[in-house]
Amino acid sequence: MKILTANRLADGEAVWFAKDGSWAESIDVSDVVADKDKDGEARLEAIGKAAFENNAVVDVNLIDVDVVDGVIVPQRLREKIRAAGPTNRTDLGKQARPEASHAA
Numbered sequence: 001m002k003i004l005t006a007n008r009l010a011d012g013e014a015v016w017f018a019k020d021g022s023w024a025e026s027i028d029v030s031d032v033v034a035d036k037d038k039d040g041e042a043r044l045e046a047i048g049k050a051a052f053e054n055n056a057v058v059d060v061n062l063i064d065v066d067v068v069d070g071v072i073v074p075q076r077l078r079e080k081i082r083a084a085g086p087t088n089r090t091d092l093g094k095q096a097r098p099e100a101s102h103a104a
Helices: 038-053 077-084
Strands: 002-008 014-017 057-068 071-074
Touching: 002 038, 014 038, 038 057, 071 077
Parallel strands: none
Antiparallel strands: 002 014, 002 057, 057 071
16 A cells, blocks of 8 residues: 655655645555555555645655554554654654644
8 A cells, every 4th residue: 555745845744645635644544455456556646746846745655554543554664753743752742742643
């Protein structure tokens, strides 16, 4: 499975393209496409390219995820950290927020 991620240009916040068409600060609402769904991947890539060209986001990437019991879990450690926050300070980053991400 794949999702689209980037960093918001205005403040550098890690964001994910959401099902509702917005860029969300939580990975939990990501628009997920199945592996080998080339049309879905192409759609997400086009959305990312347009957002980059409009100076909304930078570092746009499709990333591999698993969905475990309805929870989106990035496969790579880098993406797990981006979804949750710094590994040495759990009182900072997304994991410190009341609506903490389940990604880490």
